[in-house]
Amino acid sequence: MPEFEYLVKDKEGKNLSGKREAGNVNDIVSALRQQGYLIIRVTEVKAKMSLFSKNIFSTKRGGKIKADELVVFSRQLATMVEAGVPLVQALTILAEQVENSSLKYVTSSLHDDVESGKSLSEALEKHKKVFSNLFVSMVKAGESSGSLQEILDRLASYIEKTNTLQKKIKSALVYPMVVGIMALVITFAMMTWVIPQFAGIFKSLNAPLPVPTLLLIGASDFLRNNLILVLGATATFIFLILRFINTKQGRLWFDSLKLNLPVFGPLFMKVAVSKFSRTLSTLVKSGVPILSALEIVGKTAGNQVIERMVADVRNSIKEGESISAPLLKKKIFPPMVVRMIAVGEETGELDKMLSKISDFYDVQVDTSVDGLTSMIEPLVIAFLGIVIGGIVVAMFLPILTLTQAIK
Secondary structure, three states: OOEEEEEEEOOOOOEEEEEEEOOOHHHHHHHHHHOOOEEEEEEEOOOOOOOOOOOOOOOOOOOOOOHHHHHHHHHHHHHHHHOOOOHHHHHHHHHHHOOOHHHHHHHHHHHHHHHOOOOHHHHHOOOOOOOOHHHHHHHHHHHHHOOHHHHHHHHHHHHHHHHHHHHHHHHHHHHHHHHHHHHHHHHHHHHHHHHHHHHHHHHHHOOOOOHHHHHHHHHHHHHHHOHHHHHHHHHHHHHHHHHHHOOHHHHHHHHHHHHOOOOOHHHHHHHHHHHHHHHHHHHHHOOOOHHHHHHHHHHOOOOHHHHHHHHHHHHHHHOOOOOHHHHHHHOOOOHHHHHHHHHHHHHOOHHHHHHHHHHHHHHHHHHHHHHHHHHHHHHHHHHHHHHHHHHHHHHHHHHHHHHHHHO
């Protein structure tokens, strides 16, 4: 009967290794799982060889790994863990089928670390650019509770929903940005090329011009004569604004501005509420301690105003307060959200209540994006009409005046 060498984790998270005889690898895996162990590696002693050679795969460091690829990675790993495939072998299989060379490199590194006796969470910590603190903390909680498969599935769902939310926001912002850039380009072309042509014609006619036309020609002449100065001043202004935004106070000001914008502010607030609720719900449901969970929520908020609010909530909890009390004082989130969180705390079902809040606000974001799209289209058309139409009218006023004079 062949002999197998195994490495497992017990319920307390300690590594245990040993040798045991069995008919095949499935028999020993089943036996170890029945004893409550989390299987990391099982190899046959007589035919022991590296399951994973770094020369087998063409790997590359530093490339971009998309959120969709992390979703597939997490789901496939969860499926194999649930099926009883040892973690090392599961990572080998994943690396063989991953197409992204950067993710292949990461999976290779994870395999090597786990095979050497490290836990999966310890291996993940080496790749902070790929796996966030939230990802690592949840995997660590899953290892401690013996529910790694469930945690990986939950992570995949979280990444998927968060990524979908970000795509919706981008789709809402792209249209006005593209139209705005086009309007600037068209206006610049008219001011530097079209208007000078008309100005030459008007000069040859030696006729008095209306005030709007004079102002427009004056602006065109100034732009053409000081083009380098204007472009330099614009570039400097943009550079200074971006530099200010990258400072701590600048980021706080910009994030506060986003939440209070007339049209987009409510949308950004709904996104912030949804992200806060979903992240905290996912972490609490996975068994991450509330203080650690809030620390991760703050770091992943993507908004300094929300991050400061979460930091205040953490400090209040340390002093014995509930989550809802400091949220109510801050008056950043809508009162309904705070009341629902309070009910969740009172009933002991905070994670479920947070999940309901995030689901509700996901729907609200969808509605807001659709509403903004339908509202922005006529606004953009009106804007273009005023800018481009105003220039055209100003240039044709002298022609109309001359025509009437001739009549």
